[in-house]
Amino acid sequence: MFIAVLTLEFSLPGCVSLKEKRQRMGGLHERFGRNPAVAVCESGQHDRLEASEWTFVVTGNERQKVESLCSEIEDKLQRTVDGRVSKVSLDML
Incomplete structure (x- = not known):
């Protein structure tokens, strides 16, 4: 069993309310949480707009598949989030 922890930090320039922040980041649970091999949560920066x-x-049985899924997640977020990725961290356990 292979486990990867992928953490992404986003910069949301011009975001002025919590409602706008949720709209700009919205749907991540729905988009990625459907896959049984992926768990997703907002893990930080709760107090910053x-x-x-x-x-x-x-998670997965093959390291290559886990790494590939992490890459897909990162690529999709780069394209779909109304903000920019400022930091990416990938840890294999």
Whole structure:
């Protein structure tokens, strides 16, 4: 069993309310939580409007598949989130 912990920090320039932050980051649970190999949560930056941190735990029987899924998640977030990724951390357990 392989486990990866993928953490991404986002910069949300110009975000002025919690409602706007949720709209800009919205849907991550629904998009990625459907996959039984992925757990997702907002893991940091709760008190800042112009930043957000999300962590994804990815599991699988093959290291290559786990790494590939992490790469897919990162690529999709880069394209779909209304903000920019400021930091990415990937830890294999």
